[in-house]
Amino acid sequence: MSHNAEKVAVLGAGSWGTALASLLARHGHPTVLWGRDAAVIEAIDQRHDNPRYLPGIALPETLRATTDLAAAVAGAAWILVVVPSHAFAETVRMLAPLRPAAAGVAWATKGFEPGSGRFLHEVARDVLGPEVALAVVTGPSFAKEVTQGLPTAVTVHGDDVAFSQGVAEAMHGPAFRAYTGDDMVGAELGGAMKNVLAVATGVADGMQLGLNARAGLITRGLNEMLRLAAAIGAKPETLMGLAGLGDLVLTCTGDLSRNRRLGLALGRGQTLADAVREIGQVVESVQTADEVMRQAERHGIDLPISQAVRAVLHGDLSPAEALQQLLARDQKPEYPATLFK
Numbered sequence: 186m187s188h189n190a191e192k193v194a195v196l197g198a199g200s201w202g203t204a205l206a207s208l209l210a211r212h213g214h215p216t217v218l219w220g221r222d223a224a225v226i227e228a229i230d231q232r233h234d235n236p237r238y239l240p241g242i243a244l245p246e247t248l249r250a251t252t253d254l255a256a257a258v259a260g261a262a263w264i265l266v267v268v269p270s271h272a273f274a275e276t277v278r279m280l281a282p283l284r285p286a287a288a289g290v291a292w293a294t295k296g297f298e299p300g301s302g303r304f305l306h307e308v309a310r311d312v313l314g315p316e317v318a319l320a321v322v323t324g325p326s327f328a329k330e331v332t333q334g335l336p337t338a339v340t341v342h343g344d345d346v347a348f349s350q351g352v353a354e355a356m357h358g359p360a361f362r363a364y365t366g367d368d369m370v371g372a373e374l375g376g377a378m379k380n381v382l383a384v385a386t387g388v389a390d391g392m393q394l395g396l397n398a399r400a401g402l403i404t405r406g407l408n409e410m411l412r413l414a415a416a417i418g419a420k421p422e423t424l425m426g427l428a429g430l431g432d433l434v435l436t437c438t439g440d441l442s443r444n445r446r447l448g449l450a451l452g453r454g455q456t457l458a459d460a461v462r463e464i465g466q467v468v469e470s471v472q473t474a475d476e477v478m479r480q481a482e483r484h485g486i487d488l489p490i491s492q493a494v495r496a497v498l499h500g501d502l503s504p505a506e507a508l509q510q511l512l513a514r515d516q517k518p519e520y521p522a523t524l525f526k
């Protein structure tokens with residue numbers, strides 16, 4: 186896996202797909218980026234920039250890009266899927282018949298399958314079958330900073346140790362640390378749920394509720410992650426690590442986060458439609474809030490912050506009303522006695 190000559194195919198030419206493909210190319214891996222937007226793909230392949238998603242940042246000249254999926258994955262040692270969660274199932278289905286027999290599949294997509302609420306590893310396993318090595322790449326990572334070569338740490342969780350290790354080694358480099366783990370469900374829960382909680386802190390900051398409120402929301406948001414994680418059989422340390430706490434802190438406090446910016450706009454009184462239009466890219470939290478609450482209801486867990494975010498995103502409550510509801514809750518212990526048993 187760690188031989189530098191092995192080709193990697195990256196599917197999805199948005200900001201994060203472009204950033205990870207650039208990283209792999211810089212580390213000496215022959216990398217081909219696939220996307221649907223011919224203008225974006227041509228800019229990446231010919232002019233070494235992605236003016237739509239990463240304007241003004243030079244991409245490695247060795248990075249190739251194509252709109253031809255079969256050509257992109259032909260001969261690839263492994264494949265990295267980096268499309269928005271709503272396009273994940275369709276992309277993996279298109280990939281399935283074209284995937285080289287020995288190629289494992291990793292993804293850096295965060296979210297659930299819309300409608301079914303399934304975790305993405307369930308979707309991938311279902312489409313690709315039991316033999317294919319799978320892994321999820323997640324953690325606190327803004328695409329722009331990775332493309333600029335700023336220090337970043339992520340974690341790779343999978344069910345095949347050799348494959349996870351190989352993916353991590355390919356990404357690991359001078360300014361990029363990649364750790365490994367074996368808790369795909371926990372890693373995916375953290376990566377999806379933090380987008381919902383980032384809306385809450387964005388709303389609080391948009392309403393100018395202060396830094397105490399922000400820290401309180403992040404911490405109680407982590408509590409919600411841990412409680413849902415326990416119910417679905419994820420490991421608490423996954424949520425206390427890069428996939429959970431790390432990504433939560435980044436997305437709740439960093440203004441490059443689209444979900445945080447959505448919250449900020451709502452907290453300042455903008456409508457949802459205006460806020461989403463202004464951000465101009467996929468804002469995962471709108472869909473993810475529904476799926477998180479569906480998981481919570483399935484397991485009979487009360488997640489007040491996530492629930493408040495869903496209500497605000499559906500227009501059932503104003504941000505001020507949602508805040509009032511959270512503050513009106515009864516006093517109780519910080520952690521359920523059963524959580525870490």
